[in-house]
Amino acid sequence: MLSxxxxxxxxxxxAIREIFEYGKKRAxxxxxxxxxxxxxGNPNVPAPEYLKRVLIALLENSDPACLHSYTSAQGDVGVRxxxxxxxxxxxxxxxxxxxIYITSGAAAALTISIKAMTVPxxxxxxxxxxxxxxxxxxxxxxxxxxxxxxxTEDFQIDIESFEASINKNTKGVIINSPNNPSGVxxxxxxxxSVCGILSKKEKEFGHSIYxxxxxxxxxxxxDDIEVPYLMNYYNNTIVSYSYSKSLSIPGERIGYIAxxxxxxxxxxxxxxxxxxxxxxGYVCAPSIFQQAxxxxxxxxxxxxxxxxxxxxxxxxxxxxxxxxxxxDGAFYLFIKALEPNAEAFCTKAxxxxxxxxxxxxxGCPGYVRISYCVRTDQIEKSLPAFAKLAKEYQ
Amino acid sequence: MLSxxxxxxxxxxxAIREIFEYGKKRAxxxxxxxxxxxxxGNPNVPAPEYLKRVLIALLENSDPACLHSYTSAQGDVGVRxxxxxxxxxxxxxxxxxxxIYITSGAAAALTISIKAMTVPxxxxxxxxxxxxxxxxxxxxxxxxxxxxxxxTEDFQIDIESFEASINKNTKGVIINSPNNPSGVxxxxxxxxSVCGILSKKEKEFGHSIYxxxxxxxxxxxxDDIEVPYLMNYYNNTIVSYSYSKSLSIPGERIGYIAxxxxxxxxxxxxxxxxxxxxxxGYVCAPSIFQQAxxxxxxxxxxxxxxxxxxxxxxxxxxxxxxxxxxxDGAFYLFIKALEPNAEAFCTKAxxxxxxxxxxxxxGCPGYVRISYCVRTDQIEKSLPAFAKLAKEYQ
Numbered sequence: 001m002l003s004x005x006x007x008x009x010x011x012x013x014x015a016i017r018e019i020f021e022y023g024k025k026r027a028x029x030x031x032x033x034x035x036x037x038x039x040x041g042n043p044n045v046p047a048p049e050y051l052k053r054v055l056i057a058l059l060e061n062s063d064p065a066c067l068h069s070y071t072s073a074q075g076d077v078g079v080r081x082x083x084x085x086x087x088x089x090x091x092x093x094x095x096x097x098x099x100i101y102i103t104s105g106a107a108a109a110l111t112i113s114i115k116a117m118t119v120p121x122x123x124x125x126x127x128x129x130x131x132x133x134x135x136x137x138x139x140x141x142x143x144x145x146x147x148x149x150x151x152t153e154d155f156q157i158d159i160e161s162f163e164a165s166i167n168k169n170t171k172g173v174i175i176n177s178p179n180n181p182s183g184v185x186x187x188x189x190x191x192x193s194v195c196g197i198l199s200k201k202e203k204e205f206g207h208s209i210y211x212x213x214x215x216x217x218x219x220x221x222x223d224d225i226e227v228p229y230l231m232n233y234y235n236n237t238i239v240s241y242s243y244s245k246s247l248s249i250p251g252e253r254i255g256y257i258a259x260x261x262x263x264x265x266x267x268x269x270x271x272x273x274x275x276x277x278x279x280x281g282y283v284c285a286p287s288i289f290q291q292a293x294x295x296x297x298x299x300x301x302x303x304x305x306x307x308x309x310x311x312x313x314x315x316x317x318x319x320x321x322x323x324x325x326x327x328d329g330a331f332y333l334f335i336k337a338l339e340p341n342a343e344a345f346c347t348k349a350x351x352x353x354x355x356x357x358x359x360x361x362x363g364c365p366g367y368v369r370i371s372y373c374v375r376t377d378q379i380e381k382s383l384p385a386f387a388k389l390a391k392e393y394q
Numbered sequence: 395m396l397s398x399x400x401x402x403x404x405x406x407x408x409a410i411r412e413i414f415e416y417g418k419k420r421a422x423x424x425x426x427x428x429x430x431x432x433x434x435g436n437p438n439v440p441a442p443e444y445l446k447r448v449l450i451a452l453l454e455n456s457d458p459a460c461l462h463s464y465t466s467a468q469g470d471v472g473v474r475x476x477x478x479x480x481x482x483x484x485x486x487x488x489x490x491x492x493x494i495y496i497t498s499g500a501a502a503a504l505t506i507s508i509k510a511m512t513v514p515x516x517x518x519x520x521x522x523x524x525x526x527x528x529x530x531x532x533x534x535x536x537x538x539x540x541x542x543x544x545x546t547e548d549f550q551i552d553i554e555s556f557e558a559s560i561n562k563n564t565k566g567v568i569i570n571s572p573n574n575p576s577g578v579x580x581x582x583x584x585x586x587s588v589c590g591i592l593s594k595k596e597k598e599f600g601h602s603i604y605x606x607x608x609x610x611x612x613x614x615x616x617d618d619i620e621v622p623y624l625m626n627y628y629n630n631t632i633v634s635y636s637y638s639k640s641l642s643i644p645g646e647r648i649g650y651i652a653x654x655x656x657x658x659x660x661x662x663x664x665x666x667x668x669x670x671x672x673x674x675g676y677v678c679a680p681s682i683f684q685q686a687x688x689x690x691x692x693x694x695x696x697x698x699x700x701x702x703x704x705x706x707x708x709x710x711x712x713x714x715x716x717x718x719x720x721x722d723g724a725f726y727l728f729i730k731a732l733e734p735n736a737e738a739f740c741t742k743a744x745x746x747x748x749x750x751x752x753x754x755x756x757g758c759p760g761y762v763r764i765s766y767c768v769r770t771d772q773i774e775k776s777l778p779a780f781a782k783l784a785k786e787y788q
Contacts, residue, residue, distance in 0.1 A: 001565070001601050002659070002666040006510045010669030046458040056453055064440040068643040104498060104647070104676070111675030116400045133672070140673035171395070207395050249462040251681025253498070265396070272396040275404030278527070279534035281505030282498070286680045287645025 009136060015361045016040055023355050030353070036382035037355045038370040041180065041331065043248040045301040045373070051247055054295045058288055067291070071284045074274055075102025075256070079294040083256055086297045091229035099261050101273050102285045104253035106216045106242035107133065108277075113212055113238050113257055114141045114172070115276035116269065122171035127157055128363030129334065131180045131214070143171065150364045155184040155325040155334065159193045166201045172210040173198065177227060178217040181362045181369035182334040183310075183327020185221060188228050195234040202236070208264055211237045216255070219246035219300050221329035222307040235262040238269070243293050245331075248301040254289040306331045309372040309379050316383050320390045331373040334359065338393040342368050348392060352385035403530060409755045410434055413740075417749050424747070430776035431749045432764040435574065435725065437642040439695040439767070445641055448689045452682055461685070465678045467671055468664075469496025469650070473688040477650055480691045485623035493655050495667050496679045498647035500610045500636035501527065505674060507606055507632050507651055508535045508566070510666035516565035521551055522757030523728065525574050525608070537565065544758045549578040549719040549728065553587045560595045566604040567592065571621060572611040575756045575763035576728040577704075577721020579615060582622050589628040596630070602658055605631045610649070613640035613694050615723035616701040629656040632663070637687050639725075642695040648683040700725045703766040703773050710777050714784045725767040728753065732787040736762050742786060746779040 016039055023037035058067060074080070080097035087095050103109040114124065114137055122143040126134045128150040138145045146165050151158040175194070177186040186194075198209050213230040218241065221227055231237045242255035259270050284290075313333055314326060324335040337345035342358035346368055349356050359367030372379060410433055417431035452461060468474070474491035481489050497503040508518065508531055516537040520528045522544040532539045540559050545552040569588070571580040580588075592603050607624040612635065615621055625631045636649035653664050678684075707727055708720060718729040731739035736752035740762055743750050753761035766773060 001513070002511050002662055003509065003513055003670070006666040006669035006673060007662055008669065009672050010510075010665035010667065042464055044459055047462055052453050052458060056450055059446050059450055059453075064446060065438055065642060068441055068645050070436055070644045104680075107675035107677045109675075111673075115397065116404075117396050119395070119397055136673055137675060248459060250464045251462050251678055251684075253677065253680055268396055268401055271404035272400040273404065275400035275402065276397070278403050279400060279505075279530055280674050281501035281503075281531060283501045283647065284645055286498075286647055286683070289680070290645075 014132065016357050019355050019357060026353070033378070033381070035353045035355065036378060036385060038372065038374065039355045039357055041371050041373060042250060043245055043301065043373050044375060045248055045303075045305045047248040048296065048299050048301055050299055051249070051292060051296050054292050055288065058291055068287055071287050071290060073277055073282075073284055075100065075285055076287070076290050079290045082294045082297055087258060091232060093229060093231045093260075095231075095258055095261055099259045099266070099270065101257040101259070101270065101277065102290055103255050103257055103277070104282060104285050105244055105250075105255045106214060106240050107137070108253070108282055109240035109242070109255050109257045110134070110137050110212070110214060111140065111280060112273055112276045112282065113240065114138060114143065115280060116272035117171055117210060118143045121169050123167070123169045124171060125162065125165055125173045127162070127175070129155070129179070129181050129359060129367070130174075130363050131176055132361050134174055144169075146170075147363050152364070152367070155179065155182040156186060156190045157194060159197070162194065163197045166197070166209070168205050170201070170205070170209050172212055174212045174214055175230065176214045178221060178327070178329025180217065180330055181332045181357075181359065182325060183330045183332040184325050185225050185227050185328040191228045191230065191233050198234060208236050212240060213237060214240045216242040216245050217330040220303055220306060220331060222310060223328065225328040227329065231258070231260040231262070235260055236264065246300045247293070247296060249289070252286060252289050254285055254293055305376065306373065309374070309376055312376070312379055313370065313372050317386060320387055322386070322390065331371060333370040333372060334364075334367050335370065337366055337368050338390065340366055342366055349389050352389050354382060354385050354389060408526065410751050413749050413751060420747070427772070427775070429747045429749065430772060430779060432766065432768065433749045433751055435765050435767060436644060437639055437695065437767050438769060439642055439697075439699045441642040442690070442693050442695055444693055445643070445686060445690050448686050449682065452685055462681055465681050465684060467676075467678055468668055469494065469679055470681075470684050473684045476688045476691055481652060485626060487623060487625045487654075489625075489652055489655055492664065493653045493660070495651040495653070495664065495671065496684055497649050497651055497671070498676060498679050499638055499644075499649045500608060500634050501531070502647070502676055503634035503636070503649050503651045504528070504531050504606070504608060505534065506667055506670045506676065507634065508532055508537065509670035509674060510663065511565055511604055512537045515563050517561070517563045518565060519556070519559055519567045521556070521569070523549070523573070523575050523753060523761070524568075524757050525570055526755045528568055538563075540564075541757050546758070546761075549573065549576040550580060550584045551588060553591070556588065557591045560591070560603070562599045564595070564599070564603050566606055568606045568608055569624065570608045572615060572721075572723025574611065574724055575726045575751075575753065576719060577724045577726040578719050579619050579621050579722040585622045585624065585627050592628060602630050606634060607631060608634045610636040610639050611724040614697055614700060614725060616704060617722065619722040621723065625652070625654040625656070629654055630658065640694045641687070641690060643683070646680060646683050648679055648687055699770065700767065703768070703770055706770070706773055707764065707766050711780060714781055716780070716784065725765060727764040727766060728758075728761050729764065731760055731762050732784065734760055736760055743783050746783050748776060748779050748783060
């Protein structure tokens with residue numbers, strides 16, 4: 001008599017969590033330095049010292065009845081102004097505080113946005129490889145997920161397949177760049193193609209199609225790669241942003257939704273987002289972290305550590321014969337398994353104490369994800385294990 | 395093409411928020427000490443100094459990559475153990491960490507619990523006067539709300555009406571004690587009647603009926619009043635708890651769900667709650683506040699201030715001829731309007747700079763809510779205004 005769907009979701013642990021739990025057990029058995037756990041996307045680079053000082057100063061100097069008080073549901077207006085100004089300064093997009101809705105992280109930004117726009121029969125398009133929770137979030141809102149198969153050439157988007165998948169029920173498209181799990185940044189060319197098709201299809205079907213740009217990894221990019229700001233390419237855009245990875249505070253749950261001021265029905269969309277946040281029980285985002293991110297708007301953790309990790313892993317693994325698209329961002333490497341069955345490959349890897357995640361759950365069988373948000377010396381120590389694993393297949 | 399329901403929820407501002415916004419505007423016009431804003435339930439007593447020291451110590455002494463990390467979705471196991479032990483010590487109920495799911499406040503505890511158990515056609519019973527968001531949360535999960543009319547005699551529960559309202563579709567019952575807006579604590583007698591009927595009806599209809607005990611005001615009780623712990627009265631009980639009012643941190647969003655270990659399908663219910671939390675986008679409750687509440691498990695803000703406020707207001711208003719059930723808890727007084735139309739009464743009150751909330755939104759027309767979580771001197775200053783208002787009706 002419970003919800004079978006919710007029971008199923010609760011009982012079926014995510015594959016990533018399973019491996020992570022195994023890793024903790026194995027570490028206790030053989031020592032943490034002998035197990036190479038590349039399973040989970042939990043930032044290992046600490047939050048900036050500056051953020052700590054900001055939090056302590058807020059606690060020391062604020063009236064606690066104000067600091068810890070309810071904010072308005074959409075977030076403190078002063079903080080929203082700072083976020084809006086920051087978007088304007090960085091991307092030239094004229095958003096205001098009234099386009100910003102502060103959320104408990106990107107997951108909340110997605111569930112709220114999807115709930116706000118979904119009516120029965122709606123479909124949302126996601127591109128493989130995709131973050132597995134997209135499926136959960138879309139289905140929880142009562143909509144259907146349409147998956148575009150991966151373009152394993154360069155992990156951009158299979159544009160023909162995308163165009164063919166849009167129909168009269170298409171309500172939205174979720175884009176994730178830099179991508180989890182591939183680490184690839186979608187190029188300006190890819191984005192232009194996607195947005196061109198969306199505009200065409202909006203006319204063809206006579207209704208809006210919303211582009212949801214999920215950007216938790218926006219600040220984690222290397223080699224001066226530019227991540228296109230989608231509001232500047234397509235009017236019906238919603239940005240889902242998070243400070244989890246950029247400031248290494250994933251447990252604190254702070255991020256935002258930005259609604260393009262150029263959206264046709266931008267005020268209604270914002271109101272529906274307020275309604276959906278209310279319906280899902282999000283009273284407001286954690287109040288002290290609202291104040292803290294406003295004061296850390298230009299800060300990030302030391303991203304250079306991730307770049308170093310990526311450089312070592314990408315160079316050494318490709319030398320060993322592993323194939324992967326060069327990741328320009330996030331902290332993931334998505335390599336081709338050395339046999340067709342990625343699960344079997346991961347099982348073999350585990351014998352060398354390498355904990356990898358099969359791509360099947362990301363909608364991309366035959367590949368495995370390596371989360372390189374781990375200590376650099378652990379990455380260096382893991383290289384002989386990757387070499388032995390490759391040798392097994394020669 | 396957006397969700398009409400969400401758009402409606404977002405556009406229809408809550409009556410309380412409207413009055414609160416008016417109060418801020420009016421304060422700017424005539425001075426904050428001349429307007430008596432009793433509209434909103436935002437704790438005015440500051441969080442304990444001890445909590446501040448705990449938070450600073452966590453920031454100073456913890457590894458930030460751990461402190462701000464994702465916890466497991468159900469919350470840090472050490473914190474869950476401390477919560478479970480605390481429940482055992484206080485109420486003798488043998489809950490364990492595996493019965494506790496830490497949430498982003500009581501609102502999340504409710505939306506997650508309701509989502510976990512709801513299947514199409516379900517009904518949830520609420521007792522007027524009720525917290526208005528119950529309607530929003532139940533309907534958002536796709537279930538129907540059944541309202542039991544208020545028992546305005548003593549603001550306990552109209553047991554006959556309750557019994558008559560249970561049918562084969564009844565999935566749950568939401569109880570809120572100490573009650574918002576009446577401030578009344580349901581007596582052991584009331585609770586025994588409710589639970590007896592539920593047990594009888596479970597047998598009659600051959601399925602579980604869940605009792606959701608929403609307890610954000612549990613610690614705010616006066617004069618040694620005991621608030622029955624519902625797990626000890628009824629096996630199919632879920633407790634929704636919040637630290638928002640007890641520690642004066644409503645903006646930080648921290649609370650929990652406790653599932654009775656004696657529930658028939660307790661493990662499945664817990665799993666479905668995990669699934670629902672995931673589906674709604676609640677990745678974990680704010681991590682630093684998980685640690686903080688564990689260290690403040692026996693602390694509250696200075697509740698004596700609310701008692702003092704209650705005593706003054708209750709005594710003086712009843713002297714002036716206002717009628718209300720004596721509130722034993724929370725920080726609300728629910729008085730009978732001096733004319734049948736509570737909205738009209740509130741409009742007249744506003745002329746005396748008294749901002750009250752009509753009971754209509756709480757399912758109890760003809761009454762008004764006074765939130766006395768304001769400075770005691772403001773309460774004292776407001777008494778002549780209440781006197782003038784009463785005089786208008788003589």
